[in-house]
Amino acid sequence: MKKLLFSAVFLSAVCIVNSNAQVAPKETGLQAITIDAIKGQLEFLSSDWMEGRATGEKGAYLAADYIASMFRVFGAAPAGDAASFGGRMPRMALRTGPGGPSFTPSKTYFQNFTLIESQPAGGSNLSIKKAGQEYTFDEGIDFSVSRATMDTRFDALMVFVGYGLVDKANGIDDFAGVDVNGKVIVRLTGFPGYADTTSPMYKKLIGDNMRAQFEMSRKKSESVNDKGILGIIDLTINNDIGKRWGVYKFDNNMAPAESGPRTNWSSMRLDGKEISSNPVTITITERVSNLIIKEGGLDIARYEKDAAAGTLKFKPVAIQGMNAAFAVNVNSRRVNVRNVIAVIEGENPNEYVAAGAHMDHMGMDNGKIWNGADDNASGTVAVMTIAKAFAASGVKPKRSIIFCTWTGEEKGLYGSEYFTIYPSVGKISDYKFYLNFDMIARDAMNDTAKNMAGITYTKAYPRLEEITKSNVEQYKLNLKLNIRSQEAPTGGSDYTAFTENKIPVIAWMAAMHSDYHQPSDEVSLVNWNKMLDIIKLGYLQLWEAANGEIK
Incomplete structure (x- = not known):
């Protein structure tokens, strides 16, 4: 009897192990995308501590440090500027390969550059x-x-x-x-x-x-x-x-509630x-x-x-x-700003796909903070969480995946434009696909089912629409999608720079709403289930772009 009991327990354990072993890497990564994962990131990134994440301001630097830390925790490697000692001599990392050990410059998560800030003089x-x-x-x-x-x-x-x-x-x-x-x-x-x-x-x-x-x-x-x-x-x-x-002829320091x-x-x-x-x-x-x-x-x-x-x-x-x-007449100065760039290296290190979202928002003024929970902390969290999912899958993608959070979008799409001019990884001609997230966490007024969202993709790549629809059906995602194709998609978000470099894109946006560019764009208004499903589908889209063919 004891022998039979032992055999039964042993067989059960083997079945459990085999069952776990049969979970495909793609599904393993998908399981890493959870409500708690996105809530924890979004609640901090859109908190008052970030001071509205205005380009070049303290809050934007705090946000960039947080994002870089999360990329490191999730397992995406730094892919920004070369690290240096005091800005003079590059730091070197020892790498081993078929040709023996070699030294290459160490990377940071930050791509630093400057913007010219101008105000009427x-x-x-x-x-x-x-x-x-x-x-x-x-x-x-x-x-x-x-x-x-x-x-x-x-x-x-x-x-x-x-x-x-x-x-x-x-x-x-x-x-x-x-x-x-x-x-x-x-x-x-x-x-x-x-x-x-x-x-x-x-x-x-x-x-x-x-x-x-x-x-x-x-x-x-x-x-x-x-x-x-x-x-x-x-x-x-x-x-x-x-x-x-x-202007007032006297010192009229109005209370924040009365300010204009x-x-x-x-x-x-x-x-x-x-x-x-x-x-x-x-x-x-x-x-x-x-x-x-x-x-x-x-x-x-x-x-x-x-x-x-x-x-x-x-x-x-x-x-x-x-x-x-x-x-x-204008007064101008150079302002230091930065993108955050991370990578999960692929089997082919010289072919790239990228996912990005702008992390900057409107900052503070008159005692108010523009926290930008939807615009665009939500999209930034999507990029970080998808990096987490790819790392959790446990396998190398065929193409290297670059994860980007942009600065300067609210000022004129400058972070993504800078990257396409001076990519911190590879040549821009080696980028095969770009996935953009902007405002993915809210509902339009007519979205009574709370599941509507839109994507725009490059028309010459119809498989992008096929991939999208098949994954919605296969994974039972509660999304009612408005899918549009354009010859060369451009607009008020960071996919524009990639389109201008002849790179196919998918651009996500859930809804326009009355809290757009207002201090009232707060985390309490987020539709968590919609955001979760959009991130899951974005991960599945990027998986196909990184591992298969999209045309």
Whole structure:
């Protein structure tokens, strides 16, 4: 009897061991993605201790240190800059291989670089000239300066370009048929129908899609690039915009609850390898706007009405005989910033796939903290957790996997752009795929089932959609996906730089919501189950990209 009992226990133990041994590496990694794992990371990364993670600020450096520590704990190796002794001599690591021992520079988790921070210096002026008459206006009285990256002086003809929008999909090109190179453009704020939510063009361009308004703003910004435009004048219609620029004559230190909008937001730029061609943008008061409208013979009311109705065949208007002269002064300094880069080395160390998310957010101001739980601590946690899962799988992927958390996204997608110019690992031409996470933890207003999310992928790689759908079904993930393909996906997140380098992408986003870029974007509002399933699916997508073929 004892012998039979021993045999039964032994056989049971063998079965358990064999059962565990049969779990595939991919599934082992998937099991490492848990609610507790993402909660622990997100609750800390979006806490007040991180001070809003503004680019270049103390909170961003604290966040970067935390992320690097988690990569080390999870088993992803450092893949940033070479370590050094006092910044002079590189630290070397001993490696053994078929050719014997060798020394190679040790890596850190940090890719350090600088951004140029610029703020208006005061004393800028604008002159409007026509028929021998000149009107001169001062900064802070009749106009404000934005998007100025260096001191600028010019005098140029003016062209009215409507809303200054290019949206070919909706038949809009406000620059068609006119040469704006070397000129100042004059434009209206908003887009066709923006002031009337019942208008045909508002319904066509926006409808009930909150995200579409932000996309329209991005398209306006992109529409002025690479056209040789010297300056942009944004008109003000029926709005006392000057009250934003007032100052108190006494020390009026308001309580945080009473304080107004941000006062400390500064623009930054990445030097790159060429002088920036981005035009200076100024916003003028209504009285200066009316001067340009009157002297330029512009019928703004009729234009806005026809544009909202969708009946307008707009052609840009060169304002004959009218020039604008800018003298813009800015204060600039170089600010130290850093990305965090880690790697799980593959069997082929010279082929790469990457996953990334921006870790920066909006910082602090007026006694408030923009903690950015969804934007984009959620995406950052996805990247860290997927690194954990790949390490837990216990096998080397075929291609090396680079895990990236970017800085400078809120300033202009600069962290990812810098990496694609100066990759800390390999050559950018050796990158075969990029997976991006941005805002993956919230629900849209119409998401009553709390399971909606969107992905955009490179159209030439249809297998990416097949991989996505099959994994949702196979692993019973509770996700209702809006899957879109684009020839060259670009937008307001870090996949743009990879698309511009001809690298196929998948870009994740769950929802746009009213807490976007507000101090109210807090961890208490997170949909944990949706976030968990998105991270699981992201891991499965990346597994296929790292180990199989995606085209």
